[in-house]
Amino acid sequence: MNKAPNSSSFTHKRLMAAVASLAIAGAIGFGAVTTGTAPVLADAVHVQAPQVPSFADVVERVSPAVVSVKVKAKVQSTSDDGGFGMFQGPDGLPDNPQLREFFRQFRGFGDQGGQRNSRRQHRDHRDDQPRPVAQGSGFFVSEDGYVVTNNHVVDEGTAFTVVMNDGKELDAKLVGTDPRTDLALLKVNSDQKFTYVAFGDDSKARVGDWVVAVGNPFGLGGTVTAGIISARGRDIGAGPYDDFIQIDASVNRGNSGGPTFNLSGEVIGINTAIFSPSGGNVGIAFDIPANTAKEVIGDLMKNGSVKRGWLGVEIQPVTADIAESLGLKSQNGALVANAQSDGPAKKAGIVAGDVITQVDGKDVASPRELARLIAAEAPGKAVELSVWRNGQTKTFSIDLGKLPNTDKQASSGDQQQENEAAPSSLADFGLTVTPSDDGKGLVVTDVDPDSAASDRNIQAGDVITSVNSTEVNSPQDVDKAIAAASKAGRKSVLVQLTHGDNNRFVALPIAEG
Structure with a gap:
C-alpha cells in the first residue's frame, strides 16, 4: 500500500526548484556565465594623432x-x-x-x-x-x-x-x-x-x-x-x-x-x-x-x-629691354642713372649708363643688393667695382665716402623747357623733339599716346641727353646712334632722360622704329 507524500517535504522541494529557476533566469538576464569571471566592457575612443608642438x-x-x-x-x-x-x-x-x-x-x-x-x-x-x-x-x-x-x-x-x-x-x-x-x-x-x-x-x-x-x-x-x-x-x-x-x-x-x-x-x-x-x-x-x-x-x-659706406650714385633696375640694348646676357646688376658730382663714384670715373655687376667679387643681383653691399662697408674703405660699359667689363677702385645723414631728394618740379625752334620728329618712336636752349640734349615736345615711348612713361618736357651712351644734341645724332645699334644686331636702344633733377634710362625697341 502506497504512502501519501509528506506535505512539508513536498513543499520544500517545490521552493528549491523555484529558487533555482530564478537564479538561472537572473544569470541569463545579466548576460553572465557561470564561469565566475568579471563582465567584459568595450574600450573608450582614443585616437593616435600627431602631437602639435608646444611653445x-x-x-x-x-x-x-x-x-x-x-x-x-x-x-x-x-x-x-x-x-x-x-x-x-x-x-x-x-x-x-x-x-x-x-x-x-x-x-x-x-x-x-x-x-x-x-x-x-x-x-x-x-x-x-x-x-x-x-x-x-x-x-x-x-x-x-x-x-x-x-x-x-x-x-x-x-x-x-x-x-x-x-x-x-x-x-x-x-x-x-x-x-x-x-x-x-x-x-x-x-x-x-x-x-x-x-x-x-x-x-x-x-x-x-x-x-x-x-x-x-x-x-x-x-x-x-x-x-x-x-x-x-x-x-x-x-x-x-x-x-x-x-x-x-x-x-x-x-x-x-x-x-x-x-x-x-x-x-x-x-x-x-x-x-x-x-x-x-x-x-x-x-x-x-x-x-x-x-x-x-x-x-x-x-x-x-x-656709419655706412656711400658710393654717390642714383641707380635703377636692369630690365630685359635695357639688358638687350646694352648687350648684357642677364638682368643682373644696377644701372647707374646718375653719378653725383660730389660722390666717390664720379671721382673714380663711373658715369651714367654704366651697369655695376660686382662689388669686391660679389655679384650684384639688383639695385637693392648693391645698396646693401655698399652700406655694409665702412666709410673710407676701398672697394673694387666691376662695371659693364660699351660692351665690355671695366674695373674701378673706389674709396667709399660716408653716407649723408639725409637722403638727397630729386626735384619733383614740373618746369617744362620750351624752345621756339621748329620741332623735328622722331615719329618712329612716337616722339617729337626740339633742341634745348643750351644746345645740350633734345627736349620732348610731344608723345604719341599709342607709342612705345608713351608705354615707358616718356613725357613732354623730358630731355634726351644720350642714346646708347652717346651724347645727342640733334635728331641726326639720334639717327646715327640708332643705326649703330641696329648694325650691331641690337633690338633696342638705351635712352637717357632728364627732367628737372631726375635722371633715368629707358629702352626703346628699334623694331618699332
Whole structure:
C-alpha cells in the first residue's frame, strides 16, 4: 500500500526548484556565465594623432625680456588716424606703386578711443607738457638694460618708459636711431640686471619654420602669437635696404618693435610692418632680419649712430629691354642713372649708363643688393667695382665716402623747357623733339599716346641727353646712334632722360622704329 507524500517535504522541494529557476533566469538576464569571471566592457575612443608642438617652454623663458614701450612728446604729432603711421586706404595713398599695394608701416596706441580721451585730458595743458603719442614693443638685448625697438615707435619722442612683463615701469633714454632700417635703441636707467635675449642667425631660418611673436598689440602687453615663416627677402618699398622676413603670426598695431623668436628662443626678426587693407591682422607681417638688426644695434650701442659706406650714385633696375640694348646676357646688376658730382663714384670715373655687376667679387643681383653691399662697408674703405660699359667689363677702385645723414631728394618740379625752334620728329618712336636752349640734349615736345615711348612713361618736357651712351644734341645724332645699334644686331636702344633733377634710362625697341 502506497504512502501519501509528506506535505512539508513536498513543499520544500517545490521552493528549491523555484529558487533555482530564478537564479538561472537572473544569470541569463545579466548576460553572465557561470564561469565566475568579471563582465567584459568595450574600450573608450582614443585616437593616435600627431602631437602639435608646444611653445610654452620658449614663451616662459623669453617673456621676461619683452617689454612695452611708451613714448611721450611735447608736440602732439599724431593725426586722426590714431597715430599708427598707417595709410588707411587705396584712395588716399600717394601716387606710388609700392604704397598702392597697401603695405603699411604701423605704430600703435592700442585703442584709438584711448587716444581721444588722452587728448581731452591734456587739452588745457601747456604746449610744452609731454603728451602720450605712441606705444609699441621692445626687448632687452643686454643685462644692463639696452632695449631694441622700432624707430617709428620712438620718432619725435622726448620721454620714454619701458613697462616690464610684471607691470613695473622704468624710465629710459634714447641712445640712437636708424631710420633707414627702422631700428632704435633705448637704455633703461636702472642698476637692475635684466633677463635678455640674443639675436639668432636668420639666414638659417627656412620658409615653413615655426616662429613665435611676443609683443604689445593694442596695449595688451605680453601677448603671444605663433605662425610660420611665409617668405624671405621681401621688398615692400619701405627703403633702400628692404629685405624683410614675412611671417603669418598674428601681428597688429602695437607689436611694432617686438621680437619674433625661433623655437630655440633666439630673435630672428623684429616686427616692423603689416599688410592690411583693414588695419587689422590678415596674416601678413614683415620682420627686420636679425642679421641686419645685429649690425645696426651694435653700431648704435657703440657709437649712437650708424656709419655706412656711400658710393654717390642714383641707380635703377636692369630690365630685359635695357639688358638687350646694352648687350648684357642677364638682368643682373644696377644701372647707374646718375653719378653725383660730389660722390666717390664720379671721382673714380663711373658715369651714367654704366651697369655695376660686382662689388669686391660679389655679384650684384639688383639695385637693392648693391645698396646693401655698399652700406655694409665702412666709410673710407676701398672697394673694387666691376662695371659693364660699351660692351665690355671695366674695373674701378673706389674709396667709399660716408653716407649723408639725409637722403638727397630729386626735384619733383614740373618746369617744362620750351624752345621756339621748329620741332623735328622722331615719329618712329612716337616722339617729337626740339633742341634745348643750351644746345645740350633734345627736349620732348610731344608723345604719341599709342607709342612705345608713351608705354615707358616718356613725357613732354623730358630731355634726351644720350642714346646708347652717346651724347645727342640733334635728331641726326639720334639717327646715327640708332643705326649703330641696329648694325650691331641690337633690338633696342638705351635712352637717357632728364627732367628737372631726375635722371633715368629707358629702352626703346628699334623694331618699332
